[in-house]
Amino acid sequence: MAQAFTPGLTRAAGLKVIKTRRLPLLGETLFKVGDKVSATDIVARTDLPGPVSVLKISHRLGCQPGELKDFMSVKEGDAISNGQVIAESKGFMGFFKSEFKSNTDGIIESISKVNGQVYVRGTPIPVEMEAYIDGKIIDVMKDEGVMVETVATMVQGIFGVGGETGGKLIFGVDSPSDVLAPSDLKEDMKDCIVVAGACLTQETIMKAKSIGIKGLVGGALHDKDLRSFLGYDIGVAITGNENIGITLVATEGFGELKMDSNTWSLLKSCEGKRASINGATQIRAGVLRPEIIIPTPEEKSKDSDSGAGSLEIGTKIVVIRNPYFGLTGTVSELIVEPQRLESEAKVRVLKVKLENGDEAIVPRANIERLAS
Amino acid sequence: MNHKNFIATDCGSTTTKAIYIEKKKDGYRLEKRGEAPTTVEAPFEDVTAGVVNSVEELEELSKKAFLLKDGKGVIRPNDGKKGVDAYVSTSSAGGGLQMLVAGVVKEMTAESANRAALGAGSIVMDALAINDGRKTWERIELIRNLRPDMILLSGGTDGGDVNHVVEMAEVIKEAKPTSRLGSAKLPVIYAGNIDARNTVQEILGEVCDLFIVDNLRPTLESENLGPAREKIHELFMEHVMQQAPGYPKLISWTDAPIMPTPGAVGSLIERIAEKEKIQVVGVDIGGATTDIFSVFSDKFNRTVSANLGMSYSISQVMAEAGWKNVMRWVPFEMDEQDLRNRIKNKMIRPTTIPQTLEELIIEQALAREALSLSFEHHKSLAVGLKGVQQQRTIADAFSQKSGGESLIKMSDLDLLIGSGGVLSHAPRRVQSMSMLIDAFQPEGITELAVDSIFMMPHLGVLSTINADAAVEVFDKDCLVRLGTCVAPKGEARKGESILKVELADGNSFEMGFGEIKLIDLGVGEKLEAKLSPAKKVDLGDGPGKEMSVSLTGGQVGVIFDTRGRPLTISTNEEERIRSLKTWHESLNLYPE
Numbered sequence: 001m002a003q004a005f006t007p008g009l010t011r012a013a014g015l016k017v018i019k020t021r022r023l024p025l026l027g028e029t030l031f032k033v034g035d036k037v038s039a040t041d042i043v044a045r046t047d048l049p050g051p052v053s054v055l056k057i058s059h060r061l062g063c064q065p066g067e068l069k070d071f072m073s074v075k076e077g078d079a080i081s082n083g084q085v086i087a088e089s090k091g092f093m094g095f096f097k098s099e100f101k102s103n104t105d106g107i108i109e110s111i112s113k114v115n116g117q118v119y120v121r122g123t124p125i126p127v128e129m130e131a132y133i134d135g136k137i138i139d140v141m142k143d144e145g146v147m148v149e150t151v152a153t154m155v156q157g158i159f160g161v162g163g164e165t166g167g168k169l170i171f172g173v174d175s176p177s178d179v180l181a182p183s184d185l186k187e188d189m190k191d192c193i194v195v196a197g198a199c200l201t202q203e204t205i206m207k208a209k210s211i212g213i214k215g216l217v218g219g220a221l222h223d224k225d226l227r228s229f230l231g232y233d234i235g236v237a238i239t240g241n242e243n244i245g246i247t248l249v250a251t252e253g254f255g256e257l258k259m260d261s262n263t264w265s266l267l268k269s270c271e272g273k274r275a276s277i278n279g280a281t282q283i284r285a286g287v288l289r290p291e292i293i294i295p296t297p298e299e300k301s302k303d304s305d306s307g308a309g310s311l312e313i314g315t316k317i318v319v320i321r322n323p324y325f326g327l328t329g330t331v332s333e334l335i336v337e338p339q340r341l342e343s344e345a346k347v348r349v350l351k352v353k354l355e356n357g358d359e360a361i362v363p364r365a366n367i368e369r370l371a372s
Numbered sequence: 373m374n375h376k377n378f379i380a381t382d383c384g385s386t387t388t389k390a391i392y393i394e395k396k397k398d399g400y401r402l403e404k405r406g407e408a409p410t411t412v413e414a415p416f417e418d419v420t421a422g423v424v425n426s427v428e429e430l431e432e433l434s435k436k437a438f439l440l441k442d443g444k445g446v447i448r449p450n451d452g453k454k455g456v457d458a459y460v461s462t463s464s465a466g467g468g469l470q471m472l473v474a475g476v477v478k479e480m481t482a483e484s485a486n487r488a489a490l491g492a493g494s495i496v497m498d499a500l501a502i503n504d505g506r507k508t509w510e511r512i513e514l515i516r517n518l519r520p521d522m523i524l525l526s527g528g529t530d531g532g533d534v535n536h537v538v539e540m541a542e543v544i545k546e547a548k549p550t551s552r553l554g555s556a557k558l559p560v561i562y563a564g565n566i567d568a569r570n571t572v573q574e575i576l577g578e579v580c581d582l583f584i585v586d587n588l589r590p591t592l593e594s595e596n597l598g599p600a601r602e603k604i605h606e607l608f609m610e611h612v613m614q615q616a617p618g619y620p621k622l623i624s625w626t627d628a629p630i631m632p633t634p635g636a637v638g639s640l641i642e643r644i645a646e647k648e649k650i651q652v653v654g655v656d657i658g659g660a661t662t663d664i665f666s667v668f669s670d671k672f673n674r675t676v677s678a679n680l681g682m683s684y685s686i687s688q689v690m691a692e693a694g695w696k697n698v699m700r701w702v703p704f705e706m707d708e709q710d711l712r713n714r715i716k717n718k719m720i721r722p723t724t725i726p727q728t729l730e731e732l733i734i735e736q737a738l739a740r741e742a743l744s745l746s747f748e749h750h751k752s753l754a755v756g757l758k759g760v761q762q763q764r765t766i767a768d769a770f771s772q773k774s775g776g777e778s779l780i781k782m783s784d785l786d787l788l789i790g791s792g793g794v795l796s797h798a799p800r801r802v803q804s805m806s807m808l809i810d811a812f813q814p815e816g817i818t819e820l821a822v823d824s825i826f827m828m829p830h831l832g833v834l835s836t837i838n839a840d841a842a843v844e845v846f847d848k849d850c851l852v853r854l855g856t857c858v859a860p861k862g863e864a865r866k867g868e869s870i871l872k873v874e875l876a877d878g879n880s881f882e883m884g885f886g887e888i889k890l891i892d893l894g895v896g897e898k899l900e901a902k903l904s905p906a907k908k909v910d911l912g913d914g915p916g917k918e919m920s921v922s923l924t925g926g927q928v929g930v931i932f933d934t935r936g937r938p939l940t941i942s943t944n945e946e947e948r949i950r951s952l953k954t955w956h957e958s959l960n961l962y963p964e
Contacts, residue, residue: 051513052508052512052513052546053509054507054508054509109546110545110546112542114535114538114539114542114571114575115535115539115542117508117542158720159716159720222709223712223713223715223716224709224712233690233691234716235685235688235690235691235692236660236684236685236688236719237684237687237719237720253716253720254712254713254714254716254717254720255710255713255714281720283684283719283720283722320717320721320724321717321718321721321724321726321731322714322727322730322731323727323728325717341727341728342727342728343725343726343727343731343732343799344799344800344963345725345732345797347725363724363725363727365723365725366724366725368721
């Protein structure tokens with residue numbers, strides 16, 4: 001039987017999920033292998049070097065750069081504080097001295113004899129790393145971080161903005177084709193992750209943010225709404241570092257699209273549980289998709305279903321480009337020979353029986369396999 | 373050297389492409405092409421796995437054995453039954469070569485350093501200069517955050533001031549830069565004032581792997597980019613590639629140093645321009661970036677528009693060009709929101725292809741804008757040296773020229789080469805030619821071609837060991853000659869006669885302003901023509917000057933474009949749609 005391979009997104013229950021929590025610089029880890037952690041536990045911490053300040057001392061004291069060290073009252077490696085006199089000119093017969101007071105706290109990193117500048121490293125910035133998901137520590141990378149494992153329901157979205165967050169998973173609408181209206185959002189949804197059905201509108205996002213909802217998961221976004229909400233246009237899909245006070249995940253794409261019904265059911269089965277979500281998306285080599293992880297430690301784990309795999313007659317797929325964009329169906333024929341499309345491009349295609357009963361020819365590049 | 377056959381691979385970010393070249397009775401020819409996914413990232417983390425897979429495809433297609441047992445390399449030499457005489461490769465996997473450049477004055481030494489790095493095939497992450505408007509601590513933070521593969525430090529002319537370049541060296545020292553891949557010391561190339569070498573060595577010698585080469589701007593009037601470019605290539609191999617997964621093994625397999633992909637393309641274009649004594653522009657439009665190469669008056673330039681591409685960066689094309697500029701190429705009405713959503717969907721699912729004609733036309737409209745924006749970027753960077761004292765006449769006193777004028781003269785351009793999926797795989801070749809003409813707006817008489825299967829990187833690196841083979845395959849199998857574009861420069865009233873054409877085959881016609889016309893002339897065919905432009909337009913010899921030329925054919929033919937230079941399209945929607953439909957019909961651009 002003819003078959004082909006196609007990429008897809010992970011959307012399944014009972015998956016073994018492992019998250020690496022690595023510090024940006026070496027630091028200390030706070031748990032050991034076998035420890036149970038909750039999502040908000042700090043598992044590792046470090047101090048990032050502070051910002052560098054440059055003090056133009058020889059210029060101020062009117063000395064040659066090569067002589068600066070003789071004028072300094074502190075040396076490389078010394079800690080200094082704001083307002084402290086750190087250099088002084090010798091003056092004339094003990095008179096007319098001028099001094100240089102530091103305008104920053106920090107450590108003297110170097111004193112340049114070439115340009116007479118002093119480089120001061122500011123106070124370190126503490127960084128703490130949370131576990132992100134409820135689970136168990138399965139590995140500790142000495143001074144670097146830990147690996148947390150859990151069994152979970154996992155849904156990868158197609159696009160998101162905003163970073164890691166978490167909260168109770170609740171539903172704001174009754175079906176995957178409903179659009180969540182601002183009036184559907186209530187104050188008691190604060191700190192929750194709200195599943196929104198179809199399209200996330202700008203008004204709804206603004207209202208959710210004002211209530212203090214941690215995240216919204218919807219079928220789609222409109223480019224216009226996203227641009228208005230962010231205040232700029234996203235040119236390249238590298239997101240996750242936006243400081244927007246809420247994380248958004250779209251499961252299907254941009255436009256008027258309802259959430260895939262299987263995805264809806266999967267999330268519905270986790271209603272009321274704690275979800276960890278991350279909107280970070282990177283569409284480059286080493287693709288990163290947004291995610292919703294709901295730990296279900298009571299379940300037995302199975303292998304991850306990435307949605308990628310063989311494509312056979314009967315495989316459920318979704319079309320990801322016009323003219324059938326967003327429609328789901330099952331593969332009814334895998335045509336071997338390349339076919340000419342309306343655009344006149346000659347490519348490999350398949351025949352799909354759409355859920356509305358129609359049959360369509362679609363390029364193989366324009367479909368995604370739905371996880372079974 | 374008398375090689376009988378070669379294999380060349382290009383390890384791209386997503387795909388590794390292998391080609392097999394063999395010497396036949398009619399010279400070197402491309403025989404087979406294979407490809408496989410690149411395997412730099414997990415779970416493979418060994419680039420050679422992708423190389424072996426792509427060469428295996430060559431073995432299957434050519435029914436010849438090229439690989440050593442257990443995938444331990446390519447069999448050499450060719451013994452008549454198996455193996456090849458040489459194996460070479462390029463690479464842009466893992467993000468290619470990412471560099472930071474630093475100079476003293478932004479418009480002078482920093483700009484020269486930028487040109488040297490780009491010419492060597494790197495992505496320039498940023499350019500630091502004493503007058504870049506940043507504070508010292510901002511420069512230090514920038515170096516630390518960017519984590520480049522290599523830094524090129526220049527500054528000062530030989531015998532000039534040393535303080536500023538030394539200050540920049542101190543900034544690099546304070547940043548304590550670390551390598552993006554692995555934990556080795558970061559390579560820093562110093563190509564600045566000869567008098568500052570010892571001090572720079574003293575400052576950077578311990579914290580970085582410092583290499584000193586000739587000053588790339590020894591005097592204000594001269595640039596010497598060769599030594600810095602060569603050192604970049606060398607260090608790319610020895611330092612950067614050695615850290616990348618599987619590359620030490622790949623390096624041991626090849627018969628020439630691995631080149632960064634764009635460096636190889638640039639080197640080939642330079643060779644072609646030199647051999648044919650022509651002015652060339654080449655473009656490679658990819659999913660994420662667009663590279664432009666040019667050779668005018670023997671001066672080579674390369675620029676990368678890092679976020680202008682047809683899939684990953686397509687939304688950036690829309691953001692930079694704007695809705696109206698994209699729509700000026702679309703012969704039907706569209707809802708802005710619908711178009712923007714479609715573009716975002718392509719960005720998040722970059723591997724999809726246009727199924728309908730409408731979608732194809734939209735993608736080709738975006739391609740025109742991506743190419744046009746990238747070319748503007750190129751023109752702004754491919755300039756003469758700034759800071760050079762010029763003798764001025766009284767007439768110059770009234771002009772705004774300040775030196776550093778663009779080297780790109782469209783009326784001097786002989787050959788325009790397009791490469792990349794949207795150009796190489798357009799369903800009709802005339803669509804590729806039309807996109808190139810609309811985006812680059814060649815003036816006078818210009819030949820156009822596309823790279824049939826994106827072979828230029830392979831041939832570029834091949835040219836380092838066998839230039840004749842590379843040029844021969846380039847001409848016979850790589851380039852698809854599209855034909856010639858005849859386009860007078862200037863403007864007139866719509867419909868006003870501006871060009872008379874008398875062809876040697878007896879045909880003649882007259883063209884009005886705002887028209888476009890295609891005549892058939894096959895590959896390898898020539899046609900003598902007498903071209904008589906109206907007084908207000910110029911074909912290259914001056915306004916109204918008649919020209920007798922030999923037009924070269926191709927898979928499309930000869931396009932006479934009297935739509936004016938610069939090309940303007942009506943902002944009135946109805947008129948725009950009417951004009952576009954007429955032009956598309958004249959060229960038989962799309963199916964009815």
